[in-house]
Amino acid sequence: MSDTRTCEYCGKKFSKRMRICPFCGGEHKREITMKTPYCPGCKSRLTLRRYRGTVIYACPKCEGVWVDTRDFKRLSSERDTYKDESVPYTYLKKALTKKERYHPCIRCGALMLKKNFKKISGVIVDICADHGVWLDNGELEQIRCFIANGGLEKYQEYLGRRVSLNHEEIRKLASGLGNVKFMQQMLHLYSPKYWILKLLRR
Ligand SMILES: [Zn+2]
Ligand SMILES: [Zn+2]
Ligand SMILES: [Zn+2]
Structure with a gap:
């Protein structure tokens, strides 16, 4: 098997082991070479x-x-x-x-x-x-x-990001609950989506 490949961006040849073309900086995925997968830990056949x-x-x-x-x-x-x-x-x-x-x-x-x-x-x-x-x-x-x-x-x-709440999405998720008052309270909490989804799973 050839050890080089042709860059799909600039057409030059470079080593298959590199992800980034050294000539133009184009990024390539590594090629799939292993057809029969073996366990990377203990080497058994998967x-x-x-x-x-x-x-x-x-x-x-x-x-x-x-x-x-x-x-x-x-x-x-x-x-x-x-x-x-x-x-x-x-x-x-x-x-x-x-x-x-x-x-x-x-x-x-x-x-x-x-x-x-x-x-x-x-x-x-x-x-x-x-x-x-x-x-x-x-x-x-x-x-x-x-x-x-x-x-x-x-x-x-x-990550320090504010979790922005999509109220419409929450209402849709909670429509099965049918408890308006409960919903209103939930919408004011920091992260109601988590609790609502939990309740829906009951
Ligand atoms: Zn290139
Ligand atoms: Zn891989
Ligand atoms: Zn294994």
Whole structure:
């Protein structure tokens, strides 16, 4: 296989291992080179698993999972997690565990970055910016629990941004409650969306 690729912006050739074209600065995704996915941790063959309308790759031995970027966006969305009744009502942040080994992306083989998901969740995930995330056993559930318990809003607060409330959206969400007085009170609280969604899940 050729070790170079042609820049799609300027047409010059450069190494496949580089993301940024050294001639024009154009950014490219790393190519998908691995067709049969193996566990980046223990090297077992990964198996396909259906999970809430997506397909993820699971390791039968260490029970880590690979989730492609697009599917991860969906699985870590408020929309999907609030609807999931199996998610616990409280989020217990675990102490950060030290993970020293860097794992290769199962799609392109480049070493993934380690990130504390949304900076405050305490879940350290391995990320390839181009292809997806590797999650150790239980981390996907932990992330979904973090989101379902208002994690994204807490993250916005952490960033120092005011969480702007879309009252129309809240009214729509709360229309099932049918308690006008309650609604009026809720709208004056700092972050009612979280509580309303919680009530709706009952
Ligand atoms: Zn170029
Ligand atoms: Zn494994
Ligand atoms: Zn990758």
